[in-house]
Amino acid sequence: MKAAILLAPQHIELRDIAQAEPAVGELLVRVRVALTDGTDLKAYRRGHPKMPMPTRFGHEFSGDVIATGAGVHDFAPGDAIACVHTAPCGECYWCTQAQEELCSRLMRTMLLGAYAETIIVPAHIVARNLFHKPENLAYEAAAFLEPLACVTHAWDALRIQPESCVAIVGNGGFGLLHAMVAKALGVREPLIIGRNQERLDLARTLHLGRVVDTKTEDPLTVIRECSEGRGADIVIECTGAREIWELAPSLARRGGTVVLFGGLPTGEVVAFDAQRLHYDEITLRSPFHLTPRSVRRAFDFLTSHQIDPRPLISARRPLHELGPAFADLLSGKGVKVAILP
Template identity: 40%
Template sequence: MLAAVLYGKEDLRLEQIATPVPAPGEVVIRVGAATTCGTDLKVWRRGGHAKMLKPPTPFGHEAAGTIAAVGEGVTGWQVGDRVVANNSAPCMTCFFCQKQEYSLCTHLSFNNGTFAEYLKIPAPIVQHNLLHIPDHLSDALAAMTEPLACVLHGAARSNVKPSDRVALLGDGAIGLMFAGELVRQGAEVFLFGGSDRRLEIGEQFGVAKTFNYHRLADIPAQVKALTDGWGADVVIEATGLPAVWEMAIACARPGATVNLFGGCPRDTTITVSTEQLHYSELTLKGVFHSTPQYVRAALELLASGTLPFKLLISDHQPLKNLEQVFYDMRDRKVIKVAMQP
């Protein structure tokens, strides 16, 4: 079968590899759509990921499709079922899983390789994070379950209350998903990004105001001007840049929660004012990944049609065009692209 393999920084190759066969407890799906993601873009540019993979490795982690083969001992699933598989599953037995902190599981089973004709789903994911796709939901939209689950987890950890004023830094797919979810929770969202076209999509998700940072001299000053001089109740960073992490803290009012959601490059650091952190009683949070609860909630939200997530899919392309799609993502010409084998 045709599959994408990542060998290093911006070294992505399409190769013919063996079609997977399910071991006991596993299933194999025929991929209907695999969506590109900002995390994939970062991994492609950096040549790896601190948690999920090390090259050379099959590439991609968002996919939906149809079960093509079922391994021995699998119950409740059959060939022909339309499914979406999350890219990981917790072990359910470790220290953190016993505390229901599943995103911190020390034995998370990650799965990569969605940019391919077929994808094998490991047994833990079959058991905990394989879901039926509602008939009316397209594979492309269903494939967005994984990133939306991460966003729902992040939003839940952000202490957002109705009518809170939220500064959201980043207009990528994750930032725009956050915009929709926070508006759905009743927050007044100020979205900062670098693309007028993406900011317009943010407006369609219901944000109160948008700002192109290319035309702003001082983002924290702008946030304070919008909030009676105090700063935002909640700040969410969705770019994965250390300088923006520091900017997010500068946008916060005393007593605020700052969600440092975007994953930065390995071994990077930021500087935090101990005076501000202590005397302003800031809550700084790093939030990673998702849990089975939010995987299910994400698919339900996508199926509900409550928010216009289809606006995030810029294009549909055949798998053979994958490398060019990543160049287009790097140049911010597209948001998410549904790759179709």
């Protein structure tokens, strides 16, 4: 079977590799859709500390079960599935503290390699974070389970009302998913702040909220207009840029919450106005990854069709065009590409 191997930054090779058999508890899955993601793009651009090269990569996917390992009873060949690429162990200190996103084994046991014709899903994921995909849920929508679960995890701790002023800074795939979740949770008009024209237009077309174009508008002015001058109840930073992390608290109201969602490169240091944080009681949160609970919530959003993320797919390409797909994304074109192996 064919699999894409990342040999070095910006160097992908499609290789024929031997088809492994599923071991106990595992599934062999034919990948139907694999999505590009910011993490994969980062790995493609400059490498990734968690993905030493050469490596198979790609982690957002949906597909069909081809074969099952011994001991698998809930799934059978032919079943369509949706899953995420990690699952907590359930035994470590963090798992026992209901902080499964920090499970000490999570990153060591994550599943990479969705940019391929087939993939073996390990037993711990099959047991906790893998679902039957209903027929009326498209494979392309099901492949969003992982990024959507990261977003629902971030929303787990937020208190909102329909009139809440929610300012989403950054309008890439994650910013737009945050807007979709905000709407699904009843926020009347989230603010989507960005500058990439294609993505601003997409947010407008999808009626995801009030679109703020930073090329022509000052976000703080708009936020004040929408909040009787107070500032945003919730600011969600989705750019992964240090300046925006540092700017985010200034957009929040007194007592507001800032969600620092877009991870920064290793070694990056940020500075905040301590007076503002303390006397205005700004809460900073930096949610990481997902939990089985947030995966379930994301799955429910998808299967109930409250959220249809498919418009975020800006192109569909075969596996051998993975390199050109990333090159386009690097140049700022598109949001997410669906790879159809």
